[in-house]
Amino acid sequence: MKNKILLAIADGLGDRPVECLGGKTPLEYAKKPTLDDLAANGSSGIMDLYKLGTPVGTDLGHMLLFGYDYTEYPGRGPIEAFGEGLELEAGDVAFRVNFATVDSELVVVDRRAGRIRKDTDKLALSLNGMQIEDVKVIFKEATEHRAVLILRGPGLSQDISDTDPKVEAVKYKEAKATTPTPEAEKTVRILNQFLLNAHKMLLQHPVNKEREAAGEKPANFILTRGAGIMPNLRKTADDLKIRAACVAAESTVLGAARLAGITPITDPRFTGNIDTDIALKAKTAVDALKENDFVVLHFKATDLMGHDNDPQGKVNAVETFDKMLGFVMEGLSAIEENVIVALGADHSTPCERREHSGDPVPVVISGKNIRKDGITTYDEMAAARGGLNRINANMFFNYLMDYLEATKKVGN
Ligand SMILES: [Zn+2]
Structure with missing residues (x-):
């Protein structure tokens, strides 16, 4: 049976140690049993979106996660359109x-x-x-x-x-x-x-x-x-001949998806904030796996709390993201497909910075056929010790696509 992939993106997830959280990052501080389980059942790593120490916007961050090179960025106008x-x-x-x-x-x-x-x-x-x-x-x-x-x-x-x-x-x-x-x-x-x-x-x-x-x-x-x-831009999903969908509220993310040939799926109940309907989002993403090989599930509130310098709010956002993944795992247990679940982010938005930073973000690739590297929690520090080491977003995307058998063999 062929693999399918669900990639859950927590926008602006990465952070720095925060004093009022006892020197932990919001992700380290949060209670997140499902995210930790996913880390324990796979490989972790730390990801620079494209270049070490270079902040990116949500639009470019998602393009990189969808397999584009940073030189292909067409500017904000086309992505908004x-x-x-x-x-x-x-x-x-x-x-x-x-x-x-x-x-x-x-x-x-x-x-x-x-x-x-x-x-x-x-x-x-x-x-x-x-x-x-x-x-x-x-x-x-x-x-x-x-x-x-x-x-x-x-x-x-x-x-x-x-x-x-x-x-x-x-x-x-x-x-x-x-x-x-x-x-x-x-x-x-x-x-x-x-x-x-x-x-x-x-x-x-x-x-x-x-x-x-x-x-x-x-x-x-x-x-x-x-x-x-608008440049003469390839659609990465069409190039790879994969069927893909993206479940999100934010038009920037939906725009980057459509650009890549990834079908955007949204609903007025997805608010792009902490009150978003996480049960419906999870169900929508799991349902989309029937028709698609690759489904992206985006969550925005983590980024907003970073911009607001609200560490406790970011902890709550992480815990909400964790609950959403809980609904996802429940949904996946009821379907026949072998679904690999990946966790990632489009950039860091540290509370102290109130803006995007170049700090790398933690990633996980998890599933029964994924190598287990001994990392058992999902956070910035643990991920840096994981088996995926330090990678960029294109490497992350390529690795996921190889599990879909979508990338061509090199050599003979
Ligand atoms: Zn973002």
Whole structure:
């Protein structure tokens, strides 16, 4: 019987010794019987995402875990677009954008249009499909005041400046080329024209008329940032001919998955926080193993607690992650497949740092056919003594793929 793999990722899991936890890391301090069991039944190691001492973002971290090289990173814009369910083509330029409010002089009154939450789909629909020269505009709403803008056409460039001034009470910034190429000049011309066209259409839009009548700020302008051009990128799951799925709440993670040819699975009950429905997430992941060889199960709260410098909160998050894995193991005991369970993280988010750091993260590969290395707990210190030694995310991914017999033999 062929193996299948479930990879559980605790976002930002790695940490440093914390005084109020008696000099232990949150992972060392937490009660986590299932995670420890998994470590005892397999091989542990410590993982740098790609380079020792180099922090990575959640987007790149997941791309590395899905088998990409760091040079293939297409920028935040394209990954966000994939996260919103759009499929980019090579040469598309994607932007992260806000609905904003400007006055008649185009001075930004509110960068988030009064934190608009409702009807942005209707506003987006009025902009989507606009044609400027030989370039097509694709526009889709995202959460709250955010949206995604894509310019699709020949000869475009990502080398253009942000139009979001990042502060209020100043005029929006016209886009400018950051390299003197015809492609950048063309993209600037199209984008600046789009912003004015969009402003005109949004001013007239019934949704904004209603907002103004209700005393709310109209969403009458689009501010752009983070231009990224979509490279001709392989889909790692298709390359390896594996069927893969990713269960997550966070659009960045779902975007990196879709990019890689990994089917994104989400649900409104997955919140991306500690109150996420862990029983449903575990069940969804176990069910996905019927149709897939490789299933990723993502958990976000560990990272949030690191950013908040909340060590006890991170302990609670680890214990919640452990409970989720408990549900997973229960689910797996009821199915016939031989499922290897792997544990990993996309980067460390130490509480003391309140940001991502380059500290390596602990990993485990566990199952009845995995070598047992004598490590019996899952934490940063124990993992560093494990049989996988010190590896990077690509090595980790390759090793997992070899258990799926997806990697080619080298030599004869
Ligand atoms: Zn992350």
